[in-house]
Amino acid sequence: MNTNNILEFFYMLIGLIMLFSSIESFRDKENPARIGTGLFWLILAVIFAFGEAIPSFIVGILVVLIGVLSLFKQVKVGRIKEVDSKVAEKSAKKLGAWLFFPSVVLAILSVSIGQFTSLGGQVGIGIASVVSLIIAIIMTRSSGKTAYHDSERMVRSVGTAGILPQLLATLGVIFTASGIGDLISKSISGIFPVGNHLLGVILYGVAMAVFTMIMGNAFAAFAVITAGIGIPFIVMQGGSPIVVAALGMTCGYCGTLLTPMAANFNSLPVALMEMKDNLGVIKQQIPIAFSLLAIQIVLMYVLAF
Amino acid sequence: MEYLKLIGIVIIILGFALHFDTLAVVITAALATGLASGMSITHLLSLLGQGFMDNRMVSLFLITLPMIGVVERHGLKQAAVNGISKLKHLSPGKILNLYLAIREITCAFGIALSGQVQFIRPLINPMAQASASVKGALSPKKVDLIKGQSAAIDNIGNFYAQNLFIASSGVLLMSSTMKSLGHAVSPNEIALYSIPVALIAFVLTFYYNMRFDKKLQN
Numbered sequence: 009m010n011t012n013n014i015l016e017f018f019y020m021l022i023g024l025i026m027l028f029s030s031i032e033s034f035r036d037k038e039n040p041a042r043i044g045t046g047l048f049w050l051i052l053a054v055i056f057a058f059g060e061a062i063p064s065f066i067v068g069i070l071v072v073l074i075g076v077l078s079l080f081k082q083v084k085v086g087r088i089k090e091v092d093s094k095v096a097e098k099s100a101k102k103l104g105a106w107l108f109f110p111s112v113v114l115a116i117l118s119v120s121i122g123q124f125t126s127l128g129g130q131v132g133i134g135i136a137s138v139v140s141l142i143i144a145i146i147m148t149r150s151s152g153k154t155a156y157h158d159s160e161r162m163v164r165s166v167g168t169a170g171i172l173p174q175l176l177a178t179l180g181v182i183f184t185a186s187g188i189g190d191l192i193s194k195s196i197s198g199i200f201p202v203g204n205h206l207l208g209v210i211l212y213g214v215a216m217a218v219f220t221m222i223m224g225n226a227f228a229a230f231a232v233i234t235a236g237i238g239i240p241f242i243v244m245q246g247g248s249p250i251v252v253a254a255l256g257m258t259c260g261y262c263g264t265l266l267t268p269m270a271a272n273f274n275s276l277p278v279a280l281m282e283m284k285d286n287l288g289v290i291k292q293q294i295p296i297a298f299s300l301l302a303i304q305i306v307l308m309y310v311l312a313f
Numbered sequence: 314m315e316y317l318k319l320i321g322i323v324i325i326i327l328g329f330a331l332h333f334d335t336l337a338v339v340i341t342a343a344l345a346t347g348l349a350s351g352m353s354i355t356h357l358l359s360l361l362g363q364g365f366m367d368n369r370m371v372s373l374f375l376i377t378l379p380m381i382g383v384v385e386r387h388g389l390k391q392a393a394v395n396g397i398s399k400l401k402h403l404s405p406g407k408i409l410n411l412y413l414a415i416r417e418i419t420c421a422f423g424i425a426l427s428g429q430v431q432f433i434r435p436l437i438n439p440m441a442q443a444s445a446s447v448k449g450a451l452s453p454k455k456v457d458l459i460k461g462q463s464a465a466i467d468n469i470g471n472f473y474a475q476n477l478f479i480a481s482s483g484v485l486l487m488s489s490t491m492k493s494l495g496h497a498v499s500p501n502e503i504a505l506y507s508i509p510v511a512l513i514a515f516v517l518t519f520y521y522n523m524r525f526d527k528k529l530q531n
Contacts, residue, residue: 022369026375065359067361067362068357068360072340072361075339078334081334096385096386101395107388108392114377114423115478119479122501133374133377136480137377154386155379158382159378163378166375166378173372173483173486174372174486175336177371178364178365178368179325181364181493182343182346182357182364186347187318188319189494219326223325225329227483228339230486232325239495249496253503254506254507255506257476258476261472269329271332276430277464280433281433288458288460288461289465292462293465296465296469300517303517
């Protein structure tokens with residue numbers, strides 16, 4: 009049994025959790041978009057569980073269908089059973105810090121499997137998730153039924169945002185196939201000299217921050233800027249792709265700290281706490297964002313070459 | 314008309330900036346880019362399907378959710394709240410520094426706290442305000458400053474520590490994107506190289522919080 013077969017098994021498990029979410033979405037009578045929401049999770053469940061056996065063309069159509077459902081506001085979170093605060097309070101008193109134990113097992117076990125076995129990090133995440141779930145169930149004496157509801161509740165509340173990173177990665181594939189990266193680097197290399205390591209690092213770090221500010225989303229900026237600037241100006245010049253990936257994304261987060269476009273982080277707290285200054289959160293973040301961006305550019309230069 | 318291909322980037326920027334439906338914006342951008350670079354519809358849809366399948370790894374973080382769901386129902390967040398609310402009689406800067414540490418550590422273990430809603434508004438901001446008002450009533454301007462600083466600390470802790478957890482969607486996205494760009498990188502390697510930034514962000518913000526205490530006293 010090779011790694012891919014094991015990984016396929018975990019994708020089927022994800023499909024199963026999505027199926028749970030689909031069933032509960034269909035049953036949620038209070039959700040005005042319950043059919044659309046149920047379909048959304050059902051389509052994803054099918055792609056995750058059986059995608060290998062379906063022609064890519066059909067999967068492509070299904071992906072477009074997901075977009076159409078989302079466009080017409082047919083995917084809604086609906087009514088999710090809240091955690092019963094009395095039960096949670098009582099159990100928190102009893103279990104205390106032990107409640108963090110399954111998460112610690114998850115993190116340590118998944119890294120260890122990735123590091124010390126030939127199975128790889130992804131299989132490690134799968135195995136560690138199953139092990140930590142079993143530990144959590146035993147520790148809290150949960151029944152199968154409540155574990156089912158905990159799973160579907162979590163996935164449904166993540167909602168469409170949960171599938172966005174994967175779609176952005178898919179967009180990266182289309183960009184690459186269309187030669188967007190080459191086109192951007194060709195246009196930029198007319199202005200900036202390729203081959204100057206420091207200039208390349210500055211260009212990439214600043215571009216990640218600026219594009220993130222415009223879009224309000226570092227994940228979206230990552231595929232575009234890494235293909236167009238990170239790869240040609242740093243990796244192709246001998247820079248480490250690991251450093252480019254790790255620090256590129258966090259340079260983007262410096263942009264997130266500075267932009268009102270990142271509503272969840274910078275506008276939501278303003279509303280939650282009824283602040284007078286709409287930009288009050290961003291103003292407090294400015295010094296950290298700029299100093300971290302500068303430090304990271306230096307760090308990227310030192311570590312990548 | 315090679316530059317027509319960049320239509321996808323324009324769609325992404327405008328779509329996100331104008332807050333259109335995100336999934337629809339991304340898919341539209343993908344379709345527009347493919348068509349503008351001369352792909353046939355069937356080829357484009359196949360590529361889209363193949364790309365989505367090849368990047369299932371990015372959604373692997375979903376498999377960690379059932380465990381988080383179980384411990385959450387049994388009071389994960391209440392346990393964190395109980396721990397934090399023991400920190401009475403500290404200055405605002407110290408409260409925020411302890412919260413920063415807790416936020417970075419939990420992030421590294423894949424625990425998403427949804428901090429602004431569940432910690433900053435009901436717990437951290439009131440605690441910081443209470444400790445700042447021991448020496449006298451706060452001006453409305455200072456109240457706003459404390460709110461802003463509390464929210465900022467949650468964002469900073471969250472952003473710069475989440476890449477330490479190998480099953481986070483960001484790390485999986487980076488790993489998968491680098492693979493499709495032809496320079497494969499494992500999630501473990503990304504998490505390892507995210508340690509320096511997490512530490513630097515912590516030290517820098519720690520110092521910033523201590524200066525915040527001085528600023529409040531004036």
